[in-house]
Amino acid sequence: MYIIALLIIYVVGGLATRALPAWSDKSIVPFYSWFFFVDVPEYVQQSALIIHEYDGEQLEGPILFQNALGIVDNPRSAKARELIQRLRKSLDDGDVETSRMLRKQLEDNFLPLCLGYRIATIAYNPIERWKHGTYEVLFEEEFNTSCE
């Protein structure tokens, strides 16, 4: 019967993930990821890191982090995406201490020296952006990594 009890506890725990904040993607590592992809992304607002300057040179056009192979070492890092998302949220919340900590983690682990970048919220329709590359920048704040 304790196995049945464990199953019931597991179900209750999984349902409880609905109470988690939206930014947490409703998952509990390493047990629950029941509610991935429940919303269809018709109009997406997503946190993004946009690079506009590198090594003292302004780039011809801003580049999204995930497209910046050659400037950053691991543009497809899921951990970097997570940090960008959390940093955007802490900036929105005005949480200075958390923002500072997350910026340090991001810059120490994923960004090169002498980088000018913006933490932004971009909005797009995925199919339109896939076909035409278009997105809208809603909010952004500018930062720079150290050159030393």
Add this chain to the structure above:
Amino acid sequence: MRVSVSYNSIGAFLKRNFQMPDFTAYARQPVPIVVAQYLVRFFYIALLFISMLLFPDWWDTSFVTQSTIAPFWPTSWVPLVNPTLAVYAIRLLFIFGATAAAIFPENRLARIFAFLGLIEFVSLYMSFWKIDADFYPWVAVSFLLIFLPSLKEVDVNDVESKAKFLLALWASQTIIVLGYTMGAVGKIVHSIPAFWYGQAHSFSIDAAALHIADRLLTTNSTSVFGPMVIEYPLLGWPFFVGAIYLMFFAILTSFRLPLQRLVGIGLILYHIAAYLTMNIGFTANVLLIAILFLNSPFRDSRISWREILAQVPLLGWIMK
């Protein structure tokens, strides 16, 4: 009178669709328990393979020691000690725990170490590399299998222990399909307000195309069939709706055991489709489903395909 009839109807519905299998009856048969023991052994053999497969050159621990990232809770102790030794300890615990359980699956202590090694490694991996929900069912099943009764010295007539063994394996299967069903429930529930407000929802023609495009853009990747579905959304629609149907009813396989193999095949094909369109691998989950569902101990080869299809929700009703 009306209320009484409703309660009777609900009770009859639940009894018809969610009746627990008779594990004692299965335990009295010679084959199920043998198959179940082999599946448990295969699980730990696969776990051993995984423990060696991931990051075979992961002895450079700078990704941890030079990181300021706070790890997830099972590995929250890592920054408090020597991180290099902590990483080595976790890796060795995982490898040797899985080895012990693969060699001695009947030993509970070995299974406990296998679970501890797995949960620590998975947490370390997700803390410093990437979130990979692929391993969540492995953690859950590994935990449940700790509670297997030992059959090493059991009397061949110990039906009770055999029934408990089969129950634990059934619970492992159930915990896997439960995740899929809840995922489908989430999609269906979220579709209702989206439909009401005229927004895209999981049953929209372009739902699959939107999911695929967003995923490929976010990860800056491409896939074999993803671009085609984005260009022609109607191609993906029947498969997406079919996947929701498959996942929604997946939990029924725990109560309609003849469906286990069919649903297992369906879920594997679903993950293959997700890989070929969204570039989401879920390879570990495919392996786990293959181990536990393709040759389930509850499989009865005497049941015909027609009888199996008659138990498929909606389809079985049409066939009657």
